[in-house]
Amino acid sequence: MSSKSEVSKWNYTSFLINKNNNFNKKEILKILSSKDIDQAYKVISNWDNYCPTPLISLNKLNKRLKINKIFYKDESKRFHLKSFKALGGAYAVEKVTNGNKDIIISTATAGNHGRSVAWGSQKLGLECKIFISEYVSEFRAEVMRSFGAEVIRVKGNYDNSLKECINQSKKNNWQIVQDVAWEDYKLVPRLTMAGYSVMMKEISDQINNEQISHIILQAGVGGMAAAMVAGVAKYLDKIPKIIIVEPDSAACVLESIKTGNIEKISINKESLMGGMSCDEVSLLPWEILKNSVNYCVTVSDNYISETVKSLANCEFSDEKIVGGECSTPGIVSLVGMSNNSQIREKIDLNERSNVLLFGCEGDADEELYQKLLNQ
Numbered sequence: 139m140s141s142k143s144e145v146s147k148w149n150y151t152s153f154l155i156n157k158n159n160n161f162n163k164k165e166i167l168k169i170l171s172s173k174d175i176d177q178a179y180k181v182i183s184n185w186d187n188y189c190p191t192p193l194i195s196l197n198k199l200n201k202r203l204k205i206n207k208i209f210y211k212d213e214s215k216r217f218h219l220k221s222f223k224a225l226g227g228a229y230a231v232e233k234v235t236n237g238n239k240d241i242i243i244s245t246a247t248a249g250n251h252g253r254s255v256a257w258g259s260q261k262l263g264l265e266c267k268i269f270i271s272e273y274v275s276e277f278r279a280e281v282m283r284s285f286g287a288e289v290i291r292v293k294g295n296y297d298n299s300l301k302e303c304i305n306q307s308k309k310n311n312w313q314i315v316q317d318v319a320w321e322d323y324k325l326v327p328r329l330t331m332a333g334y335s336v337m338m339k340e341i342s343d344q345i346n347n348e349q350i351s352h353i354i355l356q357a358g359v360g361g362m363a364a365a366m367v368a369g370v371a372k373y374l375d376k377i378p379k380i381i382i383v384e385p386d387s388a389a390c391v392l393e394s395i396k397t398g399n400i401e402k403i404s405i406n407k408e409s410l411m412g413g414m415s416c417d418e419v420s421l422l423p424w425e426i427l428k429n430s431v432n433y434c435v436t437v438s439d440n441y442i443s444e445t446v447k448s449l450a451n452c453e454f455s456d457e458k459i460v461g462g463e464c465s466t467p468g469i470v471s472l473v474g475m476s477n478n479s480q481i482r483e484k485i486d487l488n489e490r491s492n493v494l495l496f497g498c499e500g501d502a503d504e505e506l507y508q509k510l511l512n513q
């Protein structure tokens with residue numbers, strides 16, 4: 139076994155307080171409604187092999203950080219797709235096609251969303267076209283092919299793959315099932331977020347009336363984070379402090395929270411946390427996040443491999459956890475903030491705190507996972 143990781147030396151990169159924080163349940167549930175959330179749970183909990191993913195106690199890490207409890211929602215066990223994304227894309231495919239078998243589905247993806255859309259299409263016997271950038275691994279492409287999708291690789295980054303997807307879909311009359319919203323495209327991203335909200339329903343059943351004091355949410359374009367905030371509004375009585383974590387190379391939510399407006403950033407180097415390497419927060423999530431977030435924090439890629447190994451080697455919990463690259467930033471940011479006594483005090487993080495983290499994915503990219511384990 140590797141030597142114990144030195145979490146006492148871990149740092150976050152930047153930290154920001156949201157000056158516009160004003161959590162308003164009613165406003166949030168106007169954007170993703172209680173009805174949308176209930177409907178998603180009703181449908182998804184009836185899918186074959188549905189089972190709530192585990193909520194694991196990081197009972198070794200909380201002792202090291204002097205925090206009461208740390209809950210880790212383990213999405214590596216979400217169906218056989220190994221990430222929370224299984225809940226969103228597949229649900230949106232089912233809702234927008236509504237039994238029509240003649241529709242051809244398309245999407246652009248960093249990997250996990252496409253896997254979900256391909257799976258959802260396959261379940262319903264629909265043809266599916268998936269656009270990926272040059273940064274998406276061949277391993278991830280192969281998994282999408284195994285769910286029956288045609289995978290089309292596009293030169294450039296995620297934006298280029300999305301543009302190509304939109305162009306070809308318009309030309310060929312394909313139904314785009316995208317997890318990002320734009321001006322006249324909001325229904326599908328809303329359905330996707332409704333699908334994700336199943337996680338919060340499960341958590342509210344799993345915490346046994348314990349109160350969560352802090353919730354740390356990873357963000358790419360913000361869909362997952364906003365869906366969890368809506369879930370908090372619907373299911374929790376006491377509102378925890380809401381913290382967004384992003385790669386320091388792709389902090390589009392932090393930059394937007396800083397100015398109070400959506401800011402498009404430039405990504406100079408793609409983060410290893412590929413699903414979170416996004417340059418602009420999506421419209422719908424932004425409407426939820428702009429006033430509900432308390433703090434934003436960014437982290438570097440430096441601690442990814444150590445976190446993956448610590449989870450696998452039972453350093454943070456009694457049980458072994460398979461956590462992929464996007465499962466690490468919640469832990470890294472919590473450790474980094476906890477190591478800074480001023481921040482601990484500012485955000486009320488102490489031995490009475492119960493922190494909720496999201497293990498967004500398992501070894502969804504098995505080759506990268508093995509590389510991180512062996513680094």
Ligand SMILES: Cc1ncc(COP(=O)(O)O)c(C=O)c1O
Nearest residue numbers: 356358359360361362413464498
């Ligand atoms: C695998 C993966 N993809 C994407 C995201 C980002 O989701 P979103 O783009 O909805 O913010 C995450 C989590 O933050 C993730 O773990």
